[in-house]
Amino acid sequence: MDNHPQFPMVKLKMLSDKKRRCPFVSPDGCTIYEDRPGACRIYPLGRAATKPDAQKGIREKFFIVNEEHCLGFKEDRDWTIREWLTNEGVDEYTTMNDQWLEIVTSQKTLGPGKDLHQKIQMFFMASYNLDKFREFIFKSRFFERFEVESGLKNKLASDDVELMKFAFNWLRFSLFGEKTIQIKNEPSPGDATNP
Template sequence: MAITELRGMDRVIVPIKLEPGTKFIFQCGPGVPCFKLCCSALYLPLTPYDILRLRNHLGLSTDEFLLQYTEPFILPRSGLPVARLKMQDNEEKTCPFLSEEGCKVYEVRPLACRYYPLGLGIFRNRDEGRNEDFYYLVKEGFCQGLDSGPEITVEEYRQSQGIPETEEPVKEWAEIVMKKESLGPIEVPEKSLQLFFMVSTNPERFRRFVFESKFLEIFEVDQETQDRIREDDLALLQFGFRWLKSVLFGEDLIKRRKEVPKHKKMKPA
């Protein structure tokens, strides 16, 4: 694989598994000649927490943010629907948050932007019954930040970019995506896909679904949890991820009541 011969928009994933202590060279900023070139023609899926942070930073409702800045996108390997950042309608297809000086929402930039030029994968260790993170390097022909700069470990880079605190709230969501990828081309009912998209993109809509439908008559949700998710969007996300695992994979995390009302049954799958 001719890594060093990449040119222009050529892109390759270096097939080497990186550990937290693995060192690499990278720098990015106004002094690097290719500054901002990686902020165009992106296929950048947004995590549920990305949407919350960007929405709050911009002072928009979720519906307003989704309509103005995103478009639906099907993740290629999992087939699950998410929202991705919608590029501007110009020749370069630049990010809507890009200015002459750089990123206008840098403090709340999406998780994928924070990781670049690294990528994250999750491996399921079946013997130990747990997930293991691994990392890899993404090289693009225009990027000169990988040719010079300080040597830094993967974990030092993650810390410097504020990745742990923006990644932890969506760990369970990432596990859902990875698990669906590992299952292969198994068809998921349209209703389940709609539920996944709702939880992944629109907490306001999911909250209405929980409290204004027959949800609480069908699922056991204690009063403390109800009070918390009624007010706290992040707690609502965590609840939603556990519920999705129950809906998509049959995990017994949000229990169904033994006696479900016969009128207007919900069909999660």
């Protein structure tokens, strides 16, 4: 499935040397190893994920990327895919990637042109700059306008994973008009008093 045509996609710029190496690689290995992204954690596996139907979940396939420089292939130990994913701590990354995938592959329109620039800015901030997104919700009148339970609000102040999940809900609400965030004093869809 293709990405939404209106969303900007950020790519890591490789070094300009012959091998076009990753800017985080050093003679001693990865300089951001603890925080390396999901695609690096899962290597030398690859994961292809699609969402063929809006009503159904993500469909995934794994494949092996067998490259000469990967010394892991010389080891004696065999791994199942499940063992490898667990060992490398991939599951949390996959969950977040899949939630974002649902947004970037959405076929829903972003609405009239006058709001488009603002929506794209919002997409960029909530997708790629969580510190700025945290500042946006805590330094604006956000919590006066939207219903956010106090326990969650406390978590959003310091828990990046909760903040990212909230950012995805915010994008679904602000870009596509989904009921993932509730406006204050507006009856919720499950409210018995809501006709």
